[in-house]
Amino acid sequence: MAAQTEPRPQSEATVAAVMTRAVITIGPDATVTEAADLLHRHHITGMPVLDDHLRVVGVVSEMDVVLKPGTTVAEIMSAEPRTIDEEVPLSQAADILMAQRIRRLPVVRHGKLVGLISRTDLVTFFARHQWVCSKCGGTQRGLEPPEKCIVCGAEGEGFKLEDAPGGM
Ligand SMILES: [Zn+2]
Numbered sequence: 001m002a003a004q005t006e007p008r009p010q011s012e013a014t015v016a017a018v019m020t021r022a023v024i025t026i027g028p029d030a031t032v033t034e035a036a037d038l039l040h041r042h043h044i045t046g047m048p049v050l051d052d053h054l055r056v057v058g059v060v061s062e063m064d065v066v067l068k069p070g071t072t073v074a075e076i077m078s079a080e081p082r083t084i085d086e087e088v089p090l091s092q093a094a095d096i097l098m099a100q101r102i103r104r105l106p107v108v109r110h111g112k113l114v115g116l117i118s119r120t121d122l123v124t125f126f127a128r129h130q131w132v133c134s135k136c137g138g139t140q141r142g143l144e145p146p147e148k149c150i151v152c153g154a155e156g157e158g159f160k161l162e163d164a165p166g167g168m
Contacts, residue, residue, distance in 0.1 A: 013143060013161060015093050016086040018125045019107045019115030025050045028057055028074035035073050036065045046104060049077050054112040056083050059104075083108045084117065090143040094122050127164065134158035 024047045026035055038047065039062050046061035058077030068076035084093055084105045096105065097119050107115040122143065130139040131146055135158060138151025145159040 012145065013090045013125065013129070014086065015084055015088050015090065015107055015117050016115070018090065018121045019086065019117040020121065021115045023048065023106075023113065023116045025113065026060065026073055027051070028072065028077070030073045032065055032071055032073065032076060035060050035076075036062075039065065048081075048106040048113055048116065049073055050113055056081065056106045056108065056113050059106065081106065085109070086114055090122065090125060093117055094143055097122070129161055130164045131159040132162050134160060139164075 024038060024042050024044060026038060026047055026049055028049050028051065035047075039045065046059055046064075048056050049058035049060055051057050058074070058079045059081040060073050060077040064076045064078065070076040082096070082100065082102070082105060084096065084107055086107050086109050093105065096102070097117075104116050104118040106113055107117055126141055126143065130141050132139050133149040133152060133154055135154040136149060136152035138149050139162075140146055140150050141164070145157070145161075148155045149159075
């Protein structure tokens with residue numbers, strides 16, 4: 001749950017800026033009972049399955065637990081799931097989450113899990129940040145810098161990401 005915001009030059013919003021870093025995971029050799037227990041205890045609907053080298057080898061969801069026969073996580077998980085790199089722009093993460101109708105994507109750095117990004121994380125980013133026009137100070141929201149200022153019409157790179165006032 002702890003969403004740490006790292007100080008970084010905010011000319012572009014990346015997956016790393018909004019992902020959840022404290023991720024509940026499980027190993028492929030764990031039992032289905034253990035998986036069910038973890039999902040239930042942490043009130044989550046799915047989690048990445050990691051091998052000994054922290055590589056994502058699968059994703060196991062509550063539906064896998066309930067519907068698929070098997071005794072180990074490896075037997076019921078969705079193998080080789082889609083992952084996303086932490087440096088990818090948020091807009092691209094949104095495209096993948098929406099187009100593929102998936103709830104969450106494991107986030108990797110050099111192939112190893114570093115976080116998880118969900119649709120909720122995108123909404124949170126949208127609610128808590130705004131882009132500020134360097135020319136007129138006008139603000140607008142979005143997952144990526146606007147192409148054009150809605151206040152003064154300035155175009156280009158002159159937008160800075162700031163925390164939105166009156167946050168949650
Ligand atoms: Zn402007």
